[in-house]
Amino acid sequence: MLSLLLRKLKIGRLTEKVRNSHLSQGSSDLPASFRQSLHIRHLACGSCNACDWEMAALSNSLYDHQHFGIDFVASPRHADLLMCTGPGSTHLLKAASETYEALPNPKWVMAVGDCAIDGGVFKGAYACEEGISRILPVDYKVPGCPPTPDDLMKALLEMMGKEVS
Ligand code: SF4
Numbered sequence: 800m801l802s803l804l805l806r807k808l809k810i811g812r813l814t815e816k817v818r819n820s821h822l823s824q825g826s827s828d829l830p831a832s833f834r835q836s837l838h839i840r841h842l843a844c845g846s847c848n849a850c851d852w853e854m855a856a857l858s859n860s861l862y863d864h865q866h867f868g869i870d871f872v873a874s875p876r877h878a879d880l881l882m883c884t885g886p887g888s889t890h891l892l893k894a895a896s897e898t899y900e901a902l903p904n905p906k907w908v909m910a911v912g913d914c915a916i917d918g919g920v921f922k923g924a925y926a927c928e929e930g931i932s933r934i935l936p937v938d939y940k941v942p943g944c945p946p947t948p949d950d951l952m953k954a955l956l957e958m959m960g961k962e963v964s
Contacts, residue, residue: 803920834959834960834961835868836868836869836870837868837869837870837879837880837955837958837959838870838871838872838877838878838879838880839869839870839871839872839878839879839880839881839882839955840871840872840873840874840875840877840878840880840881840882840898840902841854841871841882841884842881842882842883842884842895842898843883843884843885844883844884844885844886844887844888844891844895844915844931844934845885845886845887845888845891845914845921845927846884846885846886846912846914846915847885847914847920849912849944849945850884850885850911850912850914850915850945850946851884852945853945853946853947853948853951854882854884854911854948854951856948857869857948857951857952858871859948861948862948862949862952864952864955867952867955867956867959867961868959869955869959874901875898875899875901875902876901876902876903878902878906879902879905879906879907880906880907880908880909880958881898881899881902881906881907881908881909881935882909882911883895883908883909883910883911883915883931883935883937884911884912884914884915885912885914885915885921885927885931886914886915886918886919886921886922886924886927886928886929886930886931887915887927887928887929887930887931887933887934888926888927888928889926889927889928890926892928892934895931895934895935896934896935899935907938907939907958908931908935908936908937908938908939909937909938909939909940909941909954909958910930910931910932910937910939910940910941911941911945911946911951912941912942912943912944912945912946913942913943913944914930914944915930915931915937915940916930916931916932916937916940916942917929917930918930919944920944939954939958941954
């Protein structure tokens with residue numbers, strides 16, 4: 800706990816002002832029809848909730864995800880992308896698989912945060928996987944503990960093949 804506190808003090812505030820220096824985007828694997836709008840279902844799978852709060856910050860006036868055609872939906876049946884947080888808690892594995900199956904094709908999975916990528920701080924813990932990729936086919940990874948909203952926004956825009964200045 801002390802080490803986490805010291806790390807937090809060292810890293811400082813994570814919800815920083817958005818920068819006007821987004822990556823110049825490469826080609827996207829998404830079909831062109833997905834480049835104007837993207838519907839996302841958030842799947843929390845045993846996270847500490849910090850990643851989830853950084854995702855929630857995408858809707859504030861700094862990041863304004865809807866301005867870019869990105870929106871979060873309540874049902875996986877309306878989603879193109881599953882944004883997963885957490886290492887994959889054992890008791891949620893069935894729900895995670897069923898949620899993924901409910902997405903219509905084509906569909907993509909994004910692992911948000913170190914936990915979702917490889918277990919992160921929960922690596923080796925009982926009752927969870929070491930990353931969501933043990934359960935679902937992950938297409939995109941956004942590292943960080945947690946990743947900043949800026950990181951998330953860049954990843955989403957990169958995925959959509961959008962260029963942002
Ligand atoms: S990556 Fe870090 S912030 Fe995100 S759920 Fe795991 S412990 Fe929490």
